[in-house]
């Protein structure tokens with residue numbers, strides 16, 4: 001069982017993952033195609049037609065999807081790890097066998113481009129926030145990000161497998177400091193991006209205020225806290 005692996009292989013979860021994969025293929029194709037204007041308009045019409053029946057069945061944003069499992073930190077529409085998300089990679093984070101923390105490998109596509117042929121710096125920050133957050137959760141130290149420091153040493157190439165890793169560096173009361181890197185998978189010791197994040201577990205009063213209206217699909221109240229199962 002991994003930190004980001006969905007709970008069960010239910011038919012609904014399989015369908016959510018299938019749609020997520022189709023959306024990601026569509027985004028990737030839309031950012032790398034040389035199709036004509038007419039072909040693009042035809043594609044846009046088809047996508048709008050396919051979207052309409054989904055939009056007609058909305059889920060309130062404070063009701064969690066039935067396929068989520070907060071206790072195991074599985075959030076299926078998370079924009080980094082969620083298998084149902086069109087914008088997610090999705091990263092498959094696993095315990096790092098090389099000494100604590102979590103690690104994932106991925107080749108980032110054209111849809112994440114910043115400078116030509118390289119990863120957008122904001123996407124690097126997004127990925128690091130998530131990876132370091134999961135490293136905190138893996139150490140049973142869930143918290144909200146209060147600080148994220150990113151150093152861009154070298155550009156991250158697209159379409160090349162990179163290794164994203166994070167591990168807890170320090171614990172101080174409700175504060176957890178986590179460090180991590182993005183590096184080429186074949187040169188893991190040469191950091192392209194280095195990041196340090198501080199996560200703070202909200203006080204029970206603050207958590208109750210923030211997440212008071214949030215319910216699971218079966219109607220149970222949630223604390224917001226993830227990865228506690």
Ligand SMILES: CCCCCCCCCC(=O)SCCNC(=O)CCNC(=O)[C@H](O)C(C)(C)COP(=O)(O)OP(=O)(O)OC[C@H]1O[C@@H](n2cnc3c(N)ncnc32)[C@H](O)[C@@H]1OP(=O)(O)O
Pocket residue numbers: 073074075078129130133134137143144145146147173174175198200201202203206226
């Ligand atoms: C699938 C699961 C996904 C898991 C990965 C998710 C990764 C992505 C995570 C996010 O995106 S989180 C969203 C972005 N973050 C926020 O919106 C957090 C906004 N900040 C807050 O709401 C509050 O700061 C917070 C609830 C986190 C804390 O408020 P509290 O009122 O509970 O705590 P308080 O302010 O008393 O601070 C507690 C301790 O943390 C310390 N602290 C607070 N802010 C700090 C800071 N910026 N840097 C260092 N320390 C800080 C603070 O000094 C204090 O230290 P001491 O206990 O020693 O006094």
